[in-house]
Amino acid sequence: MYRKGIAIYIIMSCFVVVSAYGCKTVHDVSQPKMHGDSTEIATGMVPAVDSVQVAVEKDSMRFTEETMRNAIMECRLGMSRSHAYEKVTRYEKLEIAVNDVNPLDTRKRFFKSNKWIKHFVEHCGLNGKFVLPILTEERVEDLLLRRNPARKLAYVRGIRREGANEMLYTDAVVNVLVGEKYADVNVMDSLVKIDGKRLVSPLSSDATSHYCYEPVSCNDSVLHLFFAPKEGELGFSGEMIMEKDSLFRLRHIKLMLPKPGGSRSIDNLYVVQEFGTHPDGKSALMQNDVLVEMKAKSIIGRLCYIKSQRYSDYSTDSIDSRKLKGRMTEKYDAKAEYRPDSFWARYDGRGTEVTDTVAGEERRHETYAQRMLRYADDIKSIRWLVRTLRAFVDNKIPVGVPSVFNIGPTNSLVSFNDLDNLRLRIGGHTTSRFSRHLFLEGYYAHGFRFHDNYYQGRVTYSFIPKTHTPYDYPCYNISLEARKDIGYIGERSSHPDRDNLFSSYHWDKNTHLMYYDFRKIEIERDAKNGMRFRVGVKTEHDIATGGLLFKNLSEYGDGVYKGGPWTDYDTYSPDYVSRNNGSLRTSEVSVGIEYAPRNGRQDALRGQLPVNSDPPAVGLSHTWGIKGFLGGQYGYHITELKARKRFFMGDWGFASAFLKGSVVWSKVPYPLLLAPQANMSYVNDEESFSLITPSELINDRYVQLFFTWEMNSNLIGVVDFIRRWRWKEYFSLRMLWGGLSAKNNPQLPANWNDNILMAFPEGHSLLSSTPYVEGVVGIHNILNVFNIDYVHRFSYRRLPNSRHGGIRFSCRFNF
Numbered sequence: 001m002y003r004k005g006i007a008i009y010i011i012m013s014c015f016v017v018v019s020a021y022g023c024k025t026v027h028d029v030s031q032p033k034m035h036g037d038s039t040e041i042a043t044g045m046v047p048a049v050d051s052v053q054v055a056v057e058k059d060s061m062r063f064t065e066e067t068m069r070n071a072i073m074e075c076r077l078g079m080s081r082s083h084a085y086e087k088v089t090r091y092e093k094l095e096i097a098v099n100d101v102n103p104l105d106t107r108k109r110f111f112k113s114n115k116w117i118k119h120f121v122e123h124c125g126l127n128g129k130f131v132l133p134i135l136t137e138e139r140v141e142d143l144l145l146r147r148n149p150a151r152k153l154a155y156v157r158g159i160r161r162e163g164a165n166e167m168l169y170t171d172a173v174v175n176v177l178v179g180e181k182y183a184d185v186n187v188m189d190s191l192v193k194i195d196g197k198r199l200v201s202p203l204s205s206d207a208t209s210h211y212c213y214e215p216v217s218c219n220d221s222v223l224h225l226f227f228a229p230k231e232g233e234l235g236f237s238g239e240m241i242m243e244k245d246s247l248f249r250l251r252h253i254k255l256m257l258p259k260p261g262g263s264r265s266i267d268n269l270y271v272v273q274e275f276g277t278h279p280d281g282k283s284a285l286m287q288n289d290v291l292v293e294m295k296a297k298s299i300i301g302r303l304c305y306i307k308s309q310r311y312s313d314y315s316t317d318s319i320d321s322r323k324l325k326g327r328m329t330e331k332y333d334a335k336a337e338y339r340p341d342s343f344w345a346r347y348d349g350r351g352t353e354v355t356d357t358v359a360g361e362e363r364r365h366e367t368y369a370q371r372m373l374r375y376a377d378d379i380k381s382i383r384w385l386v387r388t389l390r391a392f393v394d395n396k397i398p399v400g401v402p403s404v405f406n407i408g409p410t411n412s413l414v415s416f417n418d419l420d421n422l423r424l425r426i427g428g429h430t431t432s433r434f435s436r437h438l439f440l441e442g443y444y445a446h447g448f449r450f451h452d453n454y455y456q457g458r459v460t461y462s463f464i465p466k467t468h469t470p471y472d473y474p475c476y477n478i479s480l481e482a483r484k485d486i487g488y489i490g491e492r493s494s495h496p497d498r499d500n501l502f503s504s505y506h507w508d509k510n511t512h513l514m515y516y517d518f519r520k521i522e523i524e525r526d527a528k529n530g531m532r533f534r535v536g537v538k539t540e541h542d543i544a545t546g547g548l549l550f551k552n553l554s555e556y557g558d559g560v561y562k563g564g565p566w567t568d569y570d571t572y573s574p575d576y577v578s579r580n581n582g583s584l585r586t587s588e589v590s591v592g593i594e595y596a597p598r599n600g601r602q603d604a605l606r607g608q609l610p611v612n613s614d615p616p617a618v619g620l621s622h623t624w625g626i627k628g629f630l631g632g633q634y635g636y637h638i639t640e641l642k643a644r645k646r647f648f649m650g651d652w653g654f655a656s657a658f659l660k661g662s663v664v665w666s667k668v669p670y671p672l673l674l675a676p677q678a679n680m681s682y683v684n685d686e687e688s689f690s691l692i693t694p695s696e697l698i699n700d701r702y703v704q705l706f707f708t709w710e711m712n713s714n715l716i717g718v719v720d721f722i723r724r725w726r727w728k729e730y731f732s733l734r735m736l737w738g739g740l741s742a743k744n745n746p747q748l749p750a751n752w753n754d755n756i757l758m759a760f761p762e763g764h765s766l767l768s769s770t771p772y773v774e775g776v777v778g779i780h781n782i783l784n785v786f787n788i789d790y791v792h793r794f795s796y797r798r799l800p801n802s803r804h805g806g807i808r809f810s811c812r813f814n815f
Contacts, residue, residue: 069208071223071248076203078247078282079188083316086145088284091310091347093138097124097131099293099304124306126270126291131304136162140347144319151324156332158339185271185290187253192236194257194269199235202227202255210235220244222251249283250275267302268293278314286311295726310347329474332467396428404434412443412499418506419486419513419546420447425499427456429469436465445485445499450579452515456483474526484517488694489548490675492516492540492586503681507806510680511547512695512761514671515579516540534592534621539630542671543583547761548695550582550671553746554755563747566759584671587632592621616645625672634756636666638674653711653728658687664700667743669758673698676736676772684808689734689774690791691803695761697772697796702738710780725782730789732776738767765799772796776808785811 101121124131140158145151190205191198200210210233216224223242229235241252257269270291278284288309294302391397396408407428415423427443434440442457460470460479470477487498489512522536544550549566596617619642627635640662647655662674675698679688687706709731717723742748745766746757778789787810797804 065208068213071242072203072207073205074246074248075242075250075283076188076205078249080282081280082147083280084147085316085319086143087313087315087317087319088143088311089140089313090143091138091140091312093136093306093308095133095137095306096135097122097133097304097306099127099131099302100129101132102130124291124304126272126289126306127268127293127304131306134303138162138344138347140343144324146319146324152329153324154330155323156330156336158343159332159336160339160344185255185273185288187250187255187273192255200233202236202238202240203250203253218244223248247282249277251283266292267295279316284311284314332465334465337467399428402433403431405430409499411501412497413501415499415501416504417447417486417498417513418510419449420452421449423447423499425454432466432468436467437462439466439470454485456485457481475532476525478523479521481520481522482518484515486513487516488513488675488678489671490673490694490698492542492672503679503683505682506680507682507803508680508693508801510693512693512763513546514548515543515545517542530596530615532592532594532596534590534594536590537588538590539585539587539632541583541585543579544581544671545579546581547763548581548671549759549761550584550669551758552669552755553751553757553759554753558753561746561752561759563749563752564759565762565764567762584669585631585633586625586672587630588623588625588636590621590623592619594619616643618643625666625668634666634668634672636664636668636672638662638664638672651712652714653709655707655709656686657708658706659703661703662701664744667754667756668700669756670698670744670746670760671758673700673740673744674702674738675699676702676704676738682806682808684776684778684787684789684791684810686732689736689772690776690808691774691793691806692772693763695764696799697736697738697767698740698760698764699738699767700741700744702736702767705735706732707734708732708776716779726784727779728781730776730778730780730787732774732778732789734774734776736767736772740766763801765796770795778808780812787812 121130121132123129138158138160139156142155142157144153144155185192185194187201187203189201192201201207202211204210210230211227212230214226216226216239218224221244223244224239225242226237226239228237236255236257238254238256239252240250240254243249243251252275253271253273255269255271257266268291270289272287272289273285274287275283276286288307288311290305290307292305294304391408391410394408395410396406397410399405399407405428407426409427412425412427415425417423423445425443425445427441427445429441430439432439439460439462440458441460443455445454446452447454458479458481460477462470463476463478464474466472470479488510518538518540520536520538522534524532524534526532542550547567551566553561594617596615619640621640623636623638623640625634625636625638626632640660642658642660644658645656647657649655664673675694676692677688678692678694678696679685679690680693684690686708711729711731713723713726713728715729716727742750744757745751746754746759751757773794775792775794776789777792778787780787782788789808789810790805791808792805793803796802
């Protein structure tokens with residue numbers, strides 16, 4: 001039973017894919033109370049304005065709105081800085097934990113049969129409850145600031161992760177994404193962002209227009225206030241303490257999120273900040289504690305996110321310009337991940353005292369995570385269970401401890417396609433443990449139908465030392481890549497990796513595949529202002545197979561071709577019996593630029609994810625095909641523009657829009673034309689069309705729009721069990737406008753003898769002035785993981801073999 005309990009806990013930890021901080025808080029403020037009602041603010045409720053207003057009016061001779069406005073302005077001046085340089089050391093701990101755990105409660109079956117869990121429970125001073133930590137990250141960093149020219153840098157001197165973070169490698173992604181959702185709260189900002197909402201700060205310049213303030217005590221030294229939003233306003237409730245001097249220096253503030261009209265994903269939110277004296281005599285932040293009690297549940301109870309920060313060693317001395325050199329906003333010390341316990345004892349307050357002796361060996365103070373891992377490692381069955389979960393959750397298998405090479409992706413080890421049938425693949429990549437600058441990756445695959453072999457190899461050199469992968473933001477890499485595989489037409493610019501067991505099953509057979517073999521050199525660089533630059537040179541050789549034929553119209557003979565698909569004129573079998581239906585070679589130079597202000601990226605060991613989706617992202621790229629260069633047969637120019645934006649809609653969830661347009665300026669054969677992003681699998685992809693084939697609608701110019709809206713149970717929440725399970729409505733609209741110019745249309749009589757154009761494959765259709773439209777409606781966040789959608793086709797429904805609708809599935813962890 002003991003081993004079973006540990007196994008259950010580790011499984012639970014592995015599937016909580018979110019991370020953040022700290023249970024030990026120095027300051028524990030009792031819940032503030034409003035006169036006339038001792039529980040309203042304590043429970044996060046917004047008090048009635050009448051009682052506040054009456055109290056203020058009774059004391060208006062001593063405390064008026066004008067007085068409060070002046071106090072806030074003086075307080076803001078007391079927090080302002082004008083020094084040329086600033087430096088401060090920050091210790092930060094982020095944690096995800098199970099909230100309100102009572103291991104002595106034998107009424108719960110889990111605790112009754114797993115008494116060992118009491119060894120891992122900690123007390124949280126912010127809410128006075130016991131919590132069970134799952135994921136933890138600690139870091140010590142120096143924050144450097146130069147005002148002219150403006151430059152901010154966080155120099156990370158130490159970082160360590162515990163709990164499920166040591167078992168999983170998704171922690172870097174999880175910590176950054178969750179940390180962005182509940183970013184640092186600066187009460188001096190006009191708007192404070194919490195869980196996608198922007199609330200007016202009680203210390204903003206116009207705070208008195210949104211808040212009511214009630215003095216609790218006022219003497220010659222301090223001013224103690226309670227505050228709450230005015231009627232009809234959405235804001236924080238809480239308390240603050242100011243020094244009653246000429247600067248009204250802030251000493252303490254506590255913020256709580258009101259429940260009525262608050263967040264649908266948060267039960268309670270507490271922000272407690274303590275302020276001290278800066279060397280210049282003004283106020284300075286010393287402690288910052290954030291507790292978010294979430295509505296998401298684990299198998300034990302509800303989860304909470306905790307962050308604790310401690311600031312020390314403020315300084316205004318000049319900073320060596322060499323330390324601020326470069327564009328990176330965050331730098332890591334080479335020994336950041338290898339700091340001893342003595343280093344952390346100076347910051348975490350736990351010390352390094354000896355706590356127990358095992359087999360004659362003295363063990364220093366162990367955290368819950370170290371004890372859990374030690375227990376688990378001693379049990380062989382649990383050790384292998386953890387390794388199996390790691391392979392599927394992280395999508396790779398680490399080799400060695402610490403790992404210098406990862407095998408994967410694991411979901412690509414076995415897959416299927418219409419050309420190879422069964423396909424096996426083995427591959428992997430090195431980590432920063434191998435080298436912080438040089439990274440190697442690749443794979444070998446084998447198709448069993450025709451016994452074809454495929455491969456990919458990539459060597460990347462990063463000019464910036466990396467802590468995880470070469471794609472970590474910011475990126476400054478040069479890479480060499482060689483790949484031989486199969487793909488669809490219209491994907492030559494990106495060649496996405498389609499080896500995925502879960503997306504291998506298609507709703508229709510696809511015979512329009514081709515072999516491709518390319519060599520590419522590419523340079524990528526991120527700038528500090530949100531710009532990303534890319535330049536590359538590629539040469540590629542493509543071989544048609546199955547339902548594709550690469551043959552110029554002039555090769556049919558004078559007057560032979562008179563429109564229609566190539567199958568009307570050639571005897572090649574479209575069912576892969578003939579696997580060499582002509583070939584073409586291209587050589588091209590591509591340049592691209594992307595602008596995404598304040599939109600950092602975090603690598604998921606599978607590619608880069610946007611951390612902050614609020615700012616718009618815009619990208620522009622151009623590809624120049626050079627005839628005669630490295631054997632290229634065609635000269636062409638292709639331009640692509642794309643833009644992305646997320647819109648937060650308060651309690652109505654959020655909407656996202658992705659717009660992409662592209663133009664082929666030259667006369668080219670159909671393999672070089674534009675095909676919409678098609679997804680023939682049963683796995684839903686928000687930025688692809690689910691009911692068309694890759695070669696169904698080929699264009700030389702198009703505009704694609706993908707619009708999604710995920711609500712917060714606003715419509716279906718009227719059903720009680722749906723509201724409690726937090727299912728969410730999902731709507732999506734996907735549209736395609738496009739066309740084919742006369743110069744690239746082989747169906748026109750003027751082009752029937754052209755020596756560049758090729759006959760279209762069977763099943764191709766042209767877009768008219770009517771756009772192609774798909775609509776999606778679904779239920780998301782089922783068990784916080786699963787999504788079910790129905791896709792419907794609104795236009796071009798009379799085309800041969802067109803699909804009118806279907807069910808799609810997807811998984812996404814959502815806490």
